Amino acid sequence: MTLQAIKWAGGRLEILDQLLLPHESKYIPVNGVEDGWKAINAMQVRGAPAIAIVGSLSLAVELLGTTFNDKTVLRQDVEGKLNYLCSARPTAVNMKIAAEELTLEANRLSSDDSISDAEEMKKQLCLKIEAMLEKDLNDNRNIGEFGALSFLTRAGVNGKVRVLTHCNTGSLATAGYGTALGVIRSLFHQGKLEHAYCTETRPYNQGARLTAYELVHERIPSTMVCDSAVSALMKSTTIHGVVVGADRIAANGDTANKIGTYQIAVVAKHHGVPFYVAAPLTSIDLDTPNGDRIVIEERPAVEMTHVGGQQIAASGIHCWNPAFDVTPAELITAIITEHGAFTPGELADKITPLKKSL
């Protein structure tokens, strides 16, 4: 199986259908925003950064297949389709931020009299969308380096560390390399990783199906544990730190991430284990003051009662299936971004000027 979640070439978009992993590696075409919305909503592609990139590229596919004669019509088309794409999944903020940035760009181009031709405006918008791929990859490598530095201040006697992560935050959740899994990759490449532990991450099993494969694929020394084994692991083994991804980080540092993250943070606190969130600025939502204001997506019960199409729960049982939970800032040691690691308390002040410079 390849580790490339997204393929973009010459205006053609394909995604690795992550519902089939790890058994089958199959790319499916995304021919426009409706395909993009459906793939995101069904979780054929998932992961906050990957959602924003695939959603935006699905718009680019549609734009490149249409001729526009009027800049205002083009701007209205772009804004409407971006709003539609944002409705596919509510918790991750990356698609919303991408939509805001692209709408601002469309407004700027539309009012720029030096750009008389709607087709030229379309070309510039598509170039901005395409640039998201390389930027995300570069950001992830920087997150990896800053994250490795954060861990190594607490390294073990041999200078190596044991790290736990949750869900999938690797190449299959981003344009490549990953966020939290990127930190693990950087530690491994620096020869500083003693061992990585990944949770299976019920009910969608991103850990068992996706992270385990990425770790095995790259021969990173690792062990998978059940979600319910994290406290026993921390009691029996020295874990130098936990690093997880983020779907939406509020201005005060409260972080929405895959369900189960919050309880790992509580257990880490009990065991004195540092707890890091690794995420690009595109996952930080300064417009949301705290985690109470983050909408948590609830997924269908069938994703709990069935695994791989096989029923594992008694018919008729009621289910509660929130896809995410919110880890309060006081349980987070630092938030690792492409610009450095920041405490939750300093986050807003540190990144506000950085976001403005984007």
Ligand SMILES: CSC[C@H]1O[C@H](OP(=O)(O)O)[C@H](O)[C@@H]1O
């Ligand atoms: C690189 S952030 C990935 C983030 O997204 C995952 O959620 P989902 O698989 O439902 O999209 C999980 O929360 C990860 O931390």
